[in-house]
Amino acid sequence: MNETLDTRTIIVKVNGVEHRRTAPVRMLLSDFLRHELRLTGTHVGCEHGVCGACTVLVDGRSARSCLMLAVQSDGCEILTIEGIANADGTLHPLQEAFQRRHALQCGFCTPGMLTTLMELLADNPSPTEEDVKITISGNLCRCTGYAGIVKAALDAAAVLRGEKTPAA
Amino acid sequence: MKPPPFSYYAPTSVQEAVALLGSLENARVLAGGQSLLPMLNMRFATPDHVIDINRIPALTGIAVRDGEVVIGAMTRQRDLEFSPVIREHLPIMHEALQFVGHxxxxxRGTIGGSLCHLDPAAELPCVAAAHDAVVDVVSENGAREIPFAEFPLGYLTPSLEPGEMVRAIRFPLWPTRTGAAFVEFARRHGDFAIVSVAALVAMDADGAVERASLTLGGVGSGPMRMHDVEDALIGKTLDAIAIKAAAESCGAIEVDDDPYTPVHYRKHLCRTLVVRALETAALRAQGSRS
Structure with missing residues (x-):
């Protein structure tokens, strides 16, 4: 493994695919995903951990990819927005619910909203409206579409519990 | 909005980390990165060397021994939040964590990182002050302990010597008949508090205050223990009169002015939140007494 002080070679699994890359040590994980792996679905808003747009799951836990160095993800499994849909290309129930509930306008915050909510739905299959609101409190939506997002998250939870069909 | 250039090290043992810290000039320890990374991105921090301690397993863990909860410096805030040990033995920390960021x-954020960053309005330093925590620090030259009362030197400045890093934090347990409460007011959920209050109250069998701890956050350069107010509560029943007197004393302190929060408003919050914290702590102490 390349161990110079200003670049390092890392092996990281992103959306199930293993990548081996050499990255400058000061490169943020967000920039690594976007510029090195060309996974531009992860959006970069504020770059200091306030807006939540760049949220990805690192080993199943949500994290702001602008607050991690790429080299820190060595050996980790990362899920980005590109990895949420089903293998056959159909939408995940959460994405489907976002579409149905008009839970996005400009779409800039959407990748971070979805990754953040993926963690919630994995941890808590039956979240309350309050749980959803607290969960996305670290994600800014400047179209102020929060009401639709909350409804979509609750819908998706119901679908995933098998209580509701996606089309309903 | 990108970090400045630096050299990066990822030691896998405390020994290795303190050796680096002792030999490198202008080095910063990278814990959870939830404060240091923003500071790097905004170039408020420009270290020549970053020592990432995320790959040192010995720095993580929660244990109860000899009447204390011992928490490794790199224990993540999320792991503390969901720990049954913390919920049982340090309920005030569990409550405070609900207000810590998102x-x-x-x-990612760690307890050691929060304490070392030492934001004046951060919740975990308040809990450490309230509980008379002891900070276990280590350097190439050995280990020493710093009582939390002596840990903050000033704004964002812990009393660590060059070459020292935090290894663990010890929280002495309170008696079983203790009620604890952490309350705060912030403009948005997850923001740093404008004012926060941590209260611990231990009652005797007759319901009189045997021991009290009252800490204000957000009002000065670090957490502020209100020792005089605590002393005045000893032996009293926590009725409305005693609580009001404590709140008035807390509202009389000198607080910092800032462009967003006028002094009178912050003082008002001190009084209001002290009442809420003491009322809640008293109720909880009574609950744990029966």
Missing amino acids: RQTRN
Whole structure:
């Protein structure tokens, strides 16, 4: 493994695919995903951990990819927005619910909203409206579409519990 | 909005980390990165060397021994939040963690990082002050302990010597008949508090205050223990009169002015939140007494 002080070679699994890359040590994980792996679905808003747009799951836990160095993800499994849909290309129930509930306008915050909510739905299959609101409190939506997002998250939870069909 | 250039080290043992810290000039320790990374991105921090301690397993863990909860410096805030040990033995920390940033930042942020960054309005330093925590620090030259009362030197400045890093934090347990409460007011959920209050009250069998701890956050350069107010509560029943007197004393302190929060408003919050914290702590102490 390349161990110079200003670049390092890392092996990281992103959306199930293993990548081996050499990255400058000061490169943020967000920039690594976007510029090195060309996974531009992860959006970069504020770059200091306030807006939540760049949220990805690192080993199943949500994290702001602008607050991690790429080299820190060595050996980790990362899920980005590109990895949420089903293998056959159909939408995940959460994405489907976002579409149905008009839970996005400009779409800039959407990748971070979805990754953040993926963690919630994995941890808590039956979240309350309050749980959803607290969960996305670290994600800014400047179209102020929060009401639709909350409804979509609750819908998706119901679908995933098998209580509701996606089309309903 | 990108970090400046630096050299990066990822030691896998405390020994290795303190050796680096002792030999490198202008080095910063990278814990959870939820404060240091923003400071790097905004170039408020420009270290020549970054020592990442995320790959040192010995720095993580929660244990109860000899009447104390011992928490490794790199224990994540999320792991503290969901720990049954913390919920049982340090309920005030569990409550305070609900106010610490967001799930995304608690997943990475660590207790050692919060204490060393020492934001004046941060919740975990308040809890450490309230509980008379002891900070276990280590350098190439050995280990020493710093009582939390002596840990903050000033704004964002812990009393660590060059070459020292935090290894663990010890929280002495309170008696079983203790009620604890952490309350705060912030403009948005997850923001740093404008004012926060941590209260611990231990009652005797007759319901009189045997021991009290009252800490204000957000009002000065670090957490502020209100020792005079605590002393005045000893032996009293926590009725409305005693609580009001404590709140008035807390509202009389000198607080910092800032462009967003006028002094009178911050003082008002001190009084209001002290009442809420003491009322809640008293109720909880009574609950744990029966």
